[in-house]
Each structure stands twice: as structure tokens, then as C-alpha cells.
Amino acid sequence: MVEAVSGPSVLVVHHAGWTEITLNRPGRLNSFNVDMHQHLASAFADIESDDGCRAILITGAGRGFCAGQDLADRVGLTEAPDLGHTIETWYNPLIRRIRALPKPVIAAVNGVAAGAGANIALACDIVLAAKSAKFIQAFAKIGLVPDSGGTFTLPRLVGHARATALAMLAEPVSAEKAENWGMIWKAVDDADLMQDARAMAAHLAIQPTQGLGFIKQALNASATHTLDQQLDLERDLQRLAGRTPDYAEGVAAFMEKRPAMFTGKRQ
């Protein structure tokens, strides 16, 4: 394991085949300031170009996962801030990056995930949460609209009725309820969260990475595609998947009754 500190507000640790990112402003429940945005963007840029990184785990330092925007940066201004600008500059590119990354991204939600922090977690491919964690669409409490993809992701995960109430009432959802509603993959005992999340990242890091990327691409597209479009996309992606060395290895390993040794290498 090689540890590299990307910046004090974001910690990056490289493990064998996967990378752990920790949002690290615990005194403010890891809420975002520009420094944290910059370091997170830089960590993702590194991951995007690193074929050796085959899975990503995002978590938070201290008792929270992320409380969204640091509201201390939004007081004492002489005129109303252009929040559209900060969304366009920081939050939207982050969500696009997470969704477009052709590798699995796991969120280990260790504590409260509020505002953009909740929706960043929900943008990840697999969300594990500590049973003590909660998800809050906090925006309505300060007159804002769910951002970071919340109005896209939430209704698809929990349905229109629940998404509307969550967004308008800004009530917390416990990790266990989030699991029951299909909002996240699993709620686990607090003591097990990081061990389980790291084991999952290590497992994904030795799976057929390109195939996982194609799965992500297909599921991303299904949110807006017709059945016909989706069938065509599945055909095209299966064609590509069938040409990967990992597919050949998977079939060979099955026939030889041995564990597959996937490399994630491109054909």
C-alpha cells in the first residue's frame, strides 16, 4: 500500500489495484470548499488515467460522510452568489466524472450525508452505509433545489412520491430505510463498514474491469433509453466485451474448473 496525500482536504491512498479517497474536513462534516473540490477533481483525473486503478472507494473522515456545500463560504457576501456557476464548475463535473468513469465507484457512507454530499454518495455505483448514517436532502431547508444529480437519481432509485417528499421535507432517511427503499445497496454495522467496503473494492479490483465498465455504461444509458435502444446497446457492448482478454480468460477458467485471473487489460 502506497499512501499519497492529495491535499489536506482530500486523502488518497493507493492499494493494490484500487484507490481509497477520504473527504477530510471533519470539523465541517467534510463539507465542500473550493480546496476540497480542487483536490477531489485532481484525484479523479489521476484515477481516470491510471489503468492500474480498477476500483475506487470514497468515504469521509470523522463522524460524517459529507454535508454538501460549506455554507460558511456563502455568508457575508456583498451580493447574491451565482450558485449556477459553482454547480457548473464543481458539482456537475464531479457527478459526470463518477458516472462516466469506466470502473466501479463505491461509497462507504460512514455518517451523515447531506445536500450534495447525499447525492454524491448516491451517484456512486455501489453504496454501503453504516447503520448510524443518514441521508438528508437538506436543500429545501435553505431554499435550494437538490443538485449533484439528486433530481435525476432519487426518483429512479425510490420513485417519484418518495423523491418528492424527501426533497420537499428534507427529512433524514436512515441507512436501514435507505436499504429497504432500494436507495442504497446495504446498511452494515458501523464497526464493519470500512472492512466490508475495502473487501468489496479489493474484490472488484480483480474482476473483468472492462466488462464492469460496459455494465456501468449500459445501466447509465437505461435511464433514458427505450427498450429498442437498450437492446442495441447491449448488443454493441457484448460485442466489445466478447473481444476482451478477460472474457477469454473467464471462459477458459470455467472450462478448466479453476479461478479466473482477470487482468482488466484492453484487447
Ligand code: T3D
Ligand atoms: O453553494 C453552492 O455552491 C450551491 C451548492 C449547494 C450544494 C449543497 O450541498 S447545499 C446544502 C448544504 N448543506 C446543508 O445544508 C447541510 C447543513 N448541515 C446540517 O444540516 C447539519 O450539520 C447535518 C444535518 C448535516 C448534521 O447535523 P449534526 O447535528 O449532526 O451536526 P452539526 O452540529 O450541525 O455540524 C457539526 C459541525 O459541522 C458544526 O460546526 P461547529 O458548530 O461544530 O463549529 C456545523 O456548523 C458544521 N457543518 C455541518 N454542515 C456544514 C457545516 N459547516 C458548513 N457547511 C455545512 N454544510
